[in-house]
Amino acid sequence: MEDHVERVVKTKVKKGVTKAFKIFFAIIAAIVFVFLFGYLIMWLWNWLMPDIFGLTKITYWQAVGILALAKILFGSFGGHHSKSKSKSRRKWKAGDCRGARNDFSEWKYYDSYWKEEGENAYREYVERKKREEQ
Incomplete structure (x- = not known):
């Protein structure tokens, strides 16, 4: 009985540590994403916009603000699909395609x-x- 309890506790601890590591990694990845894309937006803006449109150069934090504004205005940068699209994909994969010709x-x-x-x-x-x- 003690072996069973010990295995259950080890499994739960292992799952907890794994979740904590994933959360920590996600936070670090988000921070790296903000720094890299903020710098990339700043570099592209300062390289293109002043010469093309006569706009002023921007700072790093202004670039991060533009990134946040783009995220708010245009939504996700990928990886997420609307509910209707995913539902139609499931139907297609399930073979529930009434109008499709499958006989070639x-x-x-x-x-x-x-x-x-x-x-x-x-x-x-x-x-x-x-x-x-x-």
Whole structure:
């Protein structure tokens, strides 16, 4: 019984340490993201905008502010999908595609059909349209 309790405690401690490490890593990654992208935005702005549009150069913190403003105005920078998109993807993966054609066994006849009947049908269609226009 003590072995079982010891294993349960070790497992819970291990999971707790893993979660703490993930949270710590996420915080560090967010800080690095802000510093790198803030510097990148500042560098790009100061390289392009004064010459192209005659704007003034910006500081690092102004670049971070622009990054935050872009995040607020335009939403996520990737990785997140809307609920409707993910729902439609799940349906597609589940095979619930009522309108999709999944039978490609007859596809091999497509080229020969177009050569034999399709070209003639198209010519007839074009002639009919020309007559309607006159």
